[in-house]
Amino acid sequence: MDDKIRQDTLKDFVSRTINELLRTLPPEKRLEGLSPEERLEGLSAEDVLKALTPEMREALARQLKPNGAASEPGRGPDHG
DSSP: OHHHHHHHHEEEEHHHHHHHHHHHHHHHHHHHTTOOHHHTTTOOOOHHHHOHHHHHHHHHHHHHTTTSOOOTTTTTTTTT
């Protein structure tokens, strides 16, 4: 019984410590190691657009084809 109580106490301590550390880390440190897809997970297209600067939105718009599909690098009229 004492081992179970110790395990639960240790788990609670670890959980609280991790949560506190996450609150104190800067955002770029918390995001380290995540793929771009993981970083965007749970965000709507509207949320993503709101987060982009006007310059980033313009750059993204230039990369999109007129039909709205993203163009593939190395593809297009000059690259067959």
